Amino acid sequence: MKAYILIQTGNANTHWTSLFLRGITSEAKSRGMETVSAESDGLTLPQSHNDAVAVLAIGSSFDWTVTVSKMLRSKGKKPILVGCANQNGLIASGFAVADYERATESLLDYFYANERKRVALFAINNDSPADLLKMKSFLRYDSRFTYNDIFYFRGQTKNVCESLVPLACNYDAVISANDVAALMLMQTLENAGIKVPQDIFVAGFGDITYRRNVNSKLTVATLDCVKAGTAAVDIYCKICKDPSLSYITVKMNCELDIRESTANTPFNCMPLPPKGGTRDKFDLFSDLPLTDMMLAEKILSECDALDIEIMRGINAGMKNADIAEMLHASESTVKYRVKRLIALGSLASRAELLSIMSSYLG
Numbered sequence: 001m002k003a004y005i006l007i008q009t010g011n012a013n014t015h016w017t018s019l020f021l022r023g024i025t026s027e028a029k030s031r032g033m034e035t036v037s038a039e040s041d042g043l044t045l046p047q048s049h050n051d052a053v054a055v056l057a058i059g060s061s062f063d064w065t066v067t068v069s070k071m072l073r074s075k076g077k078k079p080i081l082v083g084c085a086n087q088n089g090l091i092a093s094g095f096a097v098a099d100y101e102r103a104t105e106s107l108l109d110y111f112y113a114n115e116r117k118r119v120a121l122f123a124i125n126n127d128s129p130a131d132l133l134k135m136k137s138f139l140r141y142d143s144r145f146t147y148n149d150i151f152y153f154r155g156q157t158k159n160v161c162e163s164l165v166p167l168a169c170n171y172d173a174v175i176s177a178n179d180v181a182a183l184m185l186m187q188t189l190e191n192a193g194i195k196v197p198q199d200i201f202v203a204g205f206g207d208i209t210y211r212r213n214v215n216s217k218l219t220v221a222t223l224d225c226v227k228a229g230t231a232a233v234d235i236y237c238k239i240c241k242d243p244s245l246s247y248i249t250v251k252m253n254c255e256l257d258i259r260e261s262t263a264n265t266p267f268n269c270m271p272l273p274p275k276g277g278t279r280d281k282f283d284l285f286s287d288l289p290l291t292d293m294m295l296a297e298k299i300l301s302e303c304d305a306l307d308i309e310i311m312r313g314i315n316a317g318m319k320n321a322d323i324a325e326m327l328h329a330s331e332s333t334v335k336y337r338v339k340r341l342i343a344l345g346s347l348a349s350r351a352e353l354l355s356i357m358s359s360y361l362g
Helices: 015-030 062-074 100-113 129-141 157-170 179-191 225-241 288-301 305-315 320-327 331-344 350-360
Strands: 002-008 034-040 054-058 078-082 094-098 119-124 150-152 173-176 201-205 219-222 248-252 255-257
Touching: 002 015, 002 062, 015 034, 015 054, 015 225, 015 288, 054 062, 054 225, 062 078, 062 129, 078 225, 094 100, 094 225, 100 129, 100 173, 100 201, 100 219, 100 255, 119 129, 119 157, 119 179, 150 157, 157 179, 173 179, 179 201, 225 248, 288 331, 288 350, 305 320, 305 331, 305 350, 320 331, 331 350
Parallel strands: 002 034, 002 054, 054 078, 078 094, 094 248, 119 150, 119 173, 173 201, 201 219
Antiparallel strands: 219 255
């Protein structure tokens, strides 16, 4: 049995896609399944997928997921959307996704429990299915929240950061649509003399790897994309076994990881408060600093403790022989691992690796 996968064109090397694929390939292997992957613009079915009963589709664009779902159904294939929840405009046979709506509520519960009730929603991408769910949950949580409290991603993270700074006095907390943008926002606020967390709490979504390897201060609702990939294979097998199934949805729970960006303040449970535009498309990866962050997290996601120490040695200006001596490893091991790290990022040299990673190796 084969597991057929379609990936939105241009997304194959992103961190989130690699996590979904890790879960899919691991689960498929444990079931004795071969995986067949291809990139797609959503309009055409690769010839390699002609025999598929169902197809696992991974993409970050709402329009792409709608398009690929329609295309697959027109070809008699059962679309299973990975990382994308069931919502208006989407028709598929399966969904494996983090519970973004409940995660947004959990972050708001946490802020309210700590008397932070003037909240902004930051870096929302109107072409992201996940971000649309976060926005929906945010607006229904408290009738006082309006679209004016939402700061939209417009292709440049720097721009959305700078748009919030003059209005920061109106808020005592910010939820960022992703943790990469949150980290950039924290830096922008600090540069403007706005203290995190004293003046404003900042939290985000995600569990990008460099949070575990680098001293990240960001509070997040963690998302287990590997687990979502594993669940997607289970849905795939059920639907292939019984194509008459209408649809299956599996939602992954999110957990709060509380850190310094919210003063390490514990979550004291309190009763929930009363709950009471034109979509544009933007390239999530058009911003150079954001691209560097995503590449850094992709590299770190494949690193073990030795890799991290080797990169720290490079960052300190050490030669391979000195790094090897420090880590009680052979010089050939250090050389091999440096070469592997360069290849992971599709980089040209050791200097380029250092340029990308130096900011994340404190």
